[in-house]
Amino acid sequence: MVSFTLSVLLTLASTALSQNTTLRYMPFGDSITEIVCWRALLWDKLQTTEWAGTVDFVGSGKTENNCGNTKYDRDNEGHSGFLAINIANQNQLDGWLTRNPADVITMHLGTNDIAQQSKPTADILAAFTKLVGTMRAHNAKMKIVVAQIIPISFGTSNTKIQDLNKQIPSWASGLNKTESPIWVVDQYTGFSTSDLRDGVHPNASGDKKMLDKWWPAFLKALAAAKADKAKVEMEYVA
Numbered sequence: 366m367v368s369f370t371l372s373v374l375l376t377l378a379s380t381a382l383s384q385n386t387t388l389r390y391m392p393f394g395d396s397i398t399e400i401v402c403w404r405a406l407l408w409d410k411l412q413t414t415e416w417a418g419t420v421d422f423v424g425s426g427k428t429e430n431n432c433g434n435t436k437y438d439r440d441n442e443g444h445s446g447f448l449a450i451n452i453a454n455q456n457q458l459d460g461w462l463t464r465n466p467a468d469v470i471t472m473h474l475g476t477n478d479i480a481q482q483s484k485p486t487a488d489i490l491a492a493f494t495k496l497v498g499t500m501r502a503h504n505a506k507m508k509i510v511v512a513q514i515i516p517i518s519f520g521t522s523n524t525k526i527q528d529l530n531k532q533i534p535s536w537a538s539g540l541n542k543t544e545s546p547i548w549v550v551d552q553y554t555g556f557s558t559s560d561l562r563d564g565v566h567p568n569a570s571g572d573k574k575m576l577d578k579w580w581p582a583f584l585k586a587l588a589a590a591k592a593d594k595a596k597v598e599m600e601y602v603a
């Protein structure tokens with residue numbers, strides 16, 4: 366009897382231990398996620414922490430960005446030129462998350478909605494709401510980090526960016542969930558147009574600023590995702 370119980374426990378425990386605890390992180394957005402170097406900086410910085418080797422960057426894109434870094438995990442879901450509104454209307458994130466499931470996601474979107482088509486803030490936020498719904502449909506425990514986006518060099522667009530950014534915190538808190546938190550990261554404050562290489566995309570100093578802004582929320586998201594996986598293991602053992 367005792368040995369039977371023990372062997373059942375050992376089987377359950379080894380099942381639990383064989384659960385894959387690698388965290389899957391999707392960098393999601395437009396060109397400010399795709400053709401930039403903050404992802405390389407983020408990957409490098411992770412390797413200097415307790416998270417080294419435990420986070421897999423995922424996504425269909427593998428763009429070489431001339432970051433002078435041959436080692437980082439380039440997988441991402443940044444799509445140059447894309448509008449949040451179009452991604453939402455065309456349901457594109459659904460396919461992207463089907464191909465590459467994620468535990469943690471960062472989203473920096475809205476720049477093209479504003480710079481290309483001067484879309485109303487309310488329509489951009491409605492698209493964000495649909496995108497968060499898609500994330501949670503794929504993973505009810507998705508840990509979500511959303512950016513108040515960086516400035517661009519064109520004055521009128523920048524006024525609209527400020528308007529969008531101003532509304533993001535209350536939009537996000539309205540959708541916040543204990544099992545799927547949304548953390549808002551202010552990428553605008555302290556980012557100067559002189560941190561842009563071409564009026565739109567960060568240069569080296571902008572990439573570093575973006576890394577530093579993502580970092581604290583990103584670590585919270587990783588810790589929350591890791592806690593979920595540990596809970597699953599406990600349920601197996603119990």
Ligand SMILES: *[C@@H]1O[C@H](CO)[C@@H](O)[C@H](O)[C@H]1NC(C)=O
Pocket residue numbers: 385386387388389421
């Ligand atoms: C665990 O998951 C990661 C990320 O998806 C994957 O790269 C790795 O191959 C998996 N490991 C095993 C042992 O299945």
Ligand SMILES: *[C@@H]1O[C@H](CO)[C@@H](O)[C@H](O)[C@H]1NC(C)=O
Pocket residue numbers: 534537538541542543546547548549
């Ligand atoms: C969402 O909830 C988390 C705690 O679970 C909190 O840290 C975060 O700031 C909240 N986000 C917003 C936008 O209120």
Ligand SMILES: *[C@@H]1O[C@H](CO)[C@@H](O)[C@H](O)[C@H]1NC(C)=O
Pocket residue numbers: 559560561562568569570571
């Ligand atoms: C970033 O670009 C700006 C404007 O061109 C320049 O003043 C600054 O020195 C650049 N910084 C870095 C770190 O490349």
